[in-house]
Amino acid sequence: MLSLTTQDVKMGQTLADKQAVISALAEWLEQDGNVAAGYADGMLAREAQTATYLGQGIAIPHGTQECRHLVKQTGIKALHLPDGVDWGDGEKAYLVLGIAAGSDEHLELLRRLARALSRDDLAEQVRRAESRQDILRLLQGEEESSQAPVLGWRREWMRTGVEATSLAALQRAACELLNADDTERQALQASSLHLGQGWWLSQAPASGEPRAALVTTTGFEHSGQPVRALLALAVNGNGHRPLLAQLADWLLADKGQALAAMADSTALHTALARGPHAPGEDGLADNQRLVVVRNHQGLHARPGAMMVQIAKQFEADIRVRNLDGDGHDVNGKSLMKLIGLGVRPGHQLLLTAEGPDAAAALEQLVTAINEGLGEDVMPVAAGPTLVHQVQDIAPDTEMRGVGASPGTAIGPLFVEVPVHFDYPDTACDAGAEQRRLKAALAQADTDLAAAAEATHEPQARDILSMHRELLGDPALAEGAQARLQRGASAPAAWWSEIDSAATRQAASPNAMLAERAADIRDIGRRVMAILCDTPLPQTPNAPYIWVAEDIGPSDVVNMNAELVLGLVTAGGGPSSHSAILARSLGIPALVAMGGAVMGLKSGTQAILNGDAGTLHVAPTNRVLEQAKARQAQERQLAEQAWEHRNQAAVTTDGHRLEVGANLGDTAKTAAAVESGAEGVGLLRTEFVFMGRSQAPDLAQQQAEYDKAFTVLNGRPLVARTLDVGGDKPLPYWPVPKEDNPFLGVRGIRLCMQQPELLETQLRALLTAAGDRPLRIMFPMVADWSEWRFAKEMFERVQAEVQAADVQLGIMVEVPSAALNAQLFAQDADFFSIGTNDLTQYTLAADRGNGELAALSDGLHPAVLRLIAMTVEAAHAQGKWVGVCGELGADPQALPLLLGLGVDEVSVSPGRVPLVKARVRECSLARCKDLAAKALRARDAQTVRALTGEIQ
Template sequence: MFVLEPQHVHMNQSAKDKAEALECLANILVQDQLVKADYLSGLHAREAQSATYLGQGIAIPHGTPQSREFILETGIRLAHFPKGVVWDGENTVYLAVVIAAKSDEHLQVLQILTRALSQDVSDQVQHAKNAAQIIEILQAQPETLVLHENLIETQIQVTDIDDFLWSANKLLKQQKLVEAGFISQLDPKNLIQIQDTLWSISAKNYVSQSAVSIVKADQTIDFKNGQIQTLICIAQHEQLDYQQLQRLLDLLFQPQIQQQLNDQHNRQDIAKLVGAETIPDWPSQRIVLANAHGLHARPATQLVNITKTYQGEIRVAVDDGQFISAKSLTKLLAMGCKYGQTLTFIAEPDTDAVEGLSKIIQAVQQGLGEEVEAIEHKIDSQQTNTLEFEEEITTPTTGIPASTGLAFGPAHVIKPKHFQYERFGNNVKAEKEKLEIALHSVKNTLHQLIAKTEANEIKQIFMAHLEMLDDPDLIQQVHQSLNQNLSAPAAWHQYIEKAAQAQAALPDRLLAERAADLRDIGDKVLAVLCNEVAAQEPEQPYILIMHDVGPSDVARLNKDRVAGILTAVGGASAHSAIVARALGIPAIVGASDAVLNITPHTTVLINGDTGAFEINPSQAQIDDAIQERELQQQRRHEAEQHCHEPAITLDQHQVEVAANLGKILDTEKAVNYGAEAIGLLRTELVFMAHRQAPDEDVQEKEYRHVLDTLAGRPLVVRTLDVGGDKPLPYLPIDAEENPFLGVRGIRLTLRKPQLLRQQLTALVRAADDRPLRIMFPMVGRIEEWRAAKAILDEVLLKHPCPNLEVGIMIEVPSAALIAPLLAKEVDFFSIGTNDLTQYTLAIDRGHPVLSGEADGLHPSILMLIDQTVRAAHAQQKWVGVCGELAADPKAVPVLLGLGVDELSMSASSIPLVKAQIRQLNFADCQQLAQQALKCESAFAVRSFVEQTHG
């Protein structure tokens, strides 16, 4: 972020007009080697488009996007014109802040400036005597205390005081009033009892702006020597308005307030009770900002010019934040709205402003004077046009194999639902009743599905769906929109889609794919609200073709009729794939939207093992498929009969075959399938099973269960690997523009050393001299490895663990490239080919179009694996592969040939992989691997393996 310093300020400049002032500013930038002289043309071009006068005697001249080629280094400079310069024929400028920014960094400066402009500072700026005074004026903030309805939450479910503190922190953090780390300042020991069940707590560090959040639980809980139901959390900034705070505290100490707080369950009523600002119950409309550089000066000026044409008041908020006047340029700029954020406009009832909302939305959608591409999928509308896909399907074609097996039958195509509903409701109470009825109906359906479903995996999914529908935060958020006159379907869809997008942004693909579950359950409620009738299932066995198949879609279908599943989007670890595997239905996902154009009743043949499918196959192809299916069933039966035998090649080379594990209770299943070790225990799923971070004792118990079940087999544990956009409810992390490249894995736990130390302690305590292998995820630099190892060494001083190996996951290309250095220090490497492929090829594995191209057999990935293995073996260290590639039949001989010592995969894949290894010759695999390294593409590698090994 920019920091204003005295050397950036050039005092006592003079210019007879704006043109001369711009030349002065350009010369300053050139002298400081920030720009080339040609940047002056960009300054003039920007002023020709729209004057950059900001207000209070301050202008912010900057170049056009086209002039960025003349910028040498991003920076800002301030020029003081004490005699003033007429800037736009009307306003006089005493301070010009000239900006040279290669992207949108200057928006940070604007937020600093516009906070200062909430006061009249023009006279102070004009008569400033030195640079320090200028900076002090700009950085000064008025004393404030934010007390707003958005900072109040009621009916929260709590089990202990940590739930109160986490909820209070979440409210403040959502409104960007506190920073990451604030929650660490909320020590329960510092809680003060105001009245019977009313308590308060305050903290000063990590505070951006003084504010108060209020959380009220659905019940009282015991705390210290009393009880607590309502918590007042005070975030104290140095600009705190103590008089306003004192008025609030005086009010709360009044005896009658306690009873009134107990009686109120609506946050708006509590806001009124404590004198907080409330959200006006005005007509509203929402739009996603599509301007690439956010709501900067030029589009903001356009917006102000539009809103000022209406006499009625118009306010705007960003992403459900606080509402400000849409007629104030400085306040608009201070919001710092960025591309992709949602603007909510509200208009004063019974004024011309209500009619103006649609024109304002249209103006924002069109870019406010800038060329933009509308973000269609986020813009609220009553109707969504069906996209027509024109690409023709050629046969054969492929998708992502999700559930093994061959199947054929007539196509039953179900295209995405496009619900139609009114945007606004006529009666808030009636809309809430509609929602309540729809929720009750869907819950009843889920209970019926749970009762008749035999597969435990499906029952667990439906139980999770019930939990979603019972989430009080969900209902509260939807009710907020209903209170703003949205219809029940509009309010419901708006919240579900926002939550699904946040889930889809998570860095862990397994967690991100759960967005489909949110949309699945969301559509079920929406269907009831819109009186949609479910499509009838055909009588004869068929291939189900959908954009994406939700878990409840699969489970509700008759598995004796659904021969196979083919979807346009999705991943192999999505819930729909899990359910398909549980029901034994062959499935292919991620085959592109073109599959939705398959003519209904056309015969489709799918291969759930390879991802290949064919349209209108010949009878000979169908006969071959039937024969191949029988052979597959026979091979699996034989493989399972010998699954506990070691995986030894024909020339006596042994490879360890292990299981990837997410759920602790699945350890026994892995052992029964022949797992010789657990090659990857995903401990983040252990953490997700708890509402707060599990302590050492809780973790030790769960890890001990795995070790006990393994009965001496090695356990490889990956330390906590979460990060990005809200991955754990009790571990708040700032939202990141690109979570995949952000604070995740070891980067996160090194910033939370106590969390890492607790986990490591629990692991070594559980070991009891049994073979434990600990590995750190997302290590990209040797410093990260050494920092993590140092924490483990501290733990081992107190808790020795003799049968311990420590390694890292190779999933970042930089780690593979420095493997020769790392191999000198680690005990082993485990290659996570899923992320290594994603980061090397720069392809999101969940991308609806590109995911099929993220193939771990690409030569670049094989070269990184080869270098890693060579580096490890040079230091007598072992290497495992724990990504999906480990169970790929085409990849197994290549990985063996590259010298990989261990393959770790889903438990059900173990018998077949072991059987395959027993049919291979290690020397042949080595030759195969060297040829694969010379191939030019993943397709070429697969073709070569097919020709060589069949």
């Protein structure tokens, strides 16, 4: 970066006029090899076009665009003129900086110069300067981070085209925007400084929060100078410096008049944030890109983490600015800084990259952001208003929420009131506070690492690893450090950073955003407990149902699962990390109960039904006893099911149903076999491709698949080929952003665009299988051409590998596959019905939208008819049909699936014994009668009522 040195300053100069000053500067620049002869003419031509007086006794003459070819090397020379030189319009210049710039190297120096202009007595100090060091010191300005938070442009504090005929009237308009009090108003109206080109500055100490208002007008004169716009600042410290720097960019580019003429506040806001320096209509430099965040959740932890991962792959320094936010640049490799931008749907991001691979970095980042950074679209209602005051609840009250994990829990409630951390806001020893915070962060990281090491749940390890990444985010340390330097205590500095990021996310009506806010606050509380030496709430020593506003993922990982009967949260959603962990641990859970649940009294007896989504509070003795009897019976049945888990699932009249296990990776294959699974009915092979910077090679994939075959010991493995894209992108496999990824390029469609990945996966599966039974199925097949593409590729690879026992099938997930099942059955070896997707596509109801939970029911007659159609077509060709969706584990659905003729179901390993036991209770004949009635039913509720006939 170019800097002004003492060798570039001449003190105590006496020159006759502006032309003499410019000639002297041009001659000096030429002598030092900065410019060629003739540059003085260009500087004088610029002066004829527009005055280069900047304000506060400082002028910055420079050449025109046409004379840039004369610049040999960027340079700046300064002449100190204690007697002053008339610079036109009644202004006197005491310091004149001659600039020779063939690029934008000089702009950072000029930005710092602009920050110095806000000093009320700068002109006098410049005039009276006695040494070159004095000049440099005066031009440096103060450090931005030393006193106050950075202030940004806000569109609501801008107004264009204000009708005014005096500067006082314009100042009054600015005061109204700022909602200034009497003290601020008087100070602002007493302050006026002409910055140049019709721009004026009024500045006053802020009584409260710092603010910045910007108003433009059609134009008039004040004290012989034009008035086109006013920047009014109510500030303390120097957090407003970046605003002055951005405004100075426009003035230094001689575009102040154009900026003041912007048509509306939106255009003005965007222009200030982008800057005036770059060529082209979009106002962007070669190292900048503008991109709109179009996913419905904005930029929060999940997509932010993917963006950081991409940015970290490049050496370039990457800065990100939210043009619809406060206009600050942040480090694009910092997750917390990105979250802190508060990016909402439709916001514009300005990406700037500096470094050898800047162009590649920008291209990949823009592509990834346009794709949505892997974020799913799920608009939901706003979160509940939380209540902490205990209220009287009528006995025998049933409260409704959203079931997040199935099962029944009976026991006393433990209502966790949020812990209050007591700490001072300020401290006198910033160094000691910094060491204290560093130690707390290290301790928290150690605790998280230990928890991750101790857990046996892969999902829990992944979540805790993400928490450690957040904890180590440099943005947290940077932000806390700035607050510590301003006198904040370690807890106050830390919590301010946590609260800033979490609050932005929790305020969104999008559930995904709110759920990630829980992760941020979770790590925040962990560190606060260490800093404040305040233990987090102690849970009871006896079994209980845990009720809280939010239950952090680390809380779930660390809790005593033997004592926690169930989980209930006022907020959150079924896709939150705590809900995911509850399901993996087999703990019944309810979410989105609303604020009233926090008014319950600890110790109150309750019945939690994770299947029905209800919490029965203070039940009568009769209801309680009935529930206990039902629960005892369920436990007994579960124990019996486990004892007989290795027995076949055969109905009372001799019909056998195969029961397999759904696996998200090969690590749980042994657990699946131990639970009685007769094979793997669905291996989601995406796990091999996730968490990598590039696609796994043949050897890596083969090694993973071989692990499962070895443990299965002759049992069949049904592998679903790579199912990513749209809502589940891979960082190294970019795809265009889609308005509706569930209806976009995913599954087999995406593999058709990258056939080499599918071919490698097929080769790995077949090679790993050898003579062991392998069933391969392709996801999202909707059209005959997709099936033929996949099968022809399989046949080419199989001809080379020649695995001994292989079948090829289709996943029935979209209605077209079921409707054309008769055609597909002639060519495929089997069908596997993914009821989760089939239900959402049939009913046009997002399966992740809690508001549509009642509609999105796999027992809807329309879904059942598609299943029946698929089975009928397959059996006509002697082919088998499986169900790998969650419907297979639904006790009410299982008899229907049997009656419809399904040959196999695949469920989570923990549900295998119960499913097999349920089959043994059924009569196939009665199940067929039930299925026939269900196919004639009007809705899912009617079907579920019918299932009561099969007990």
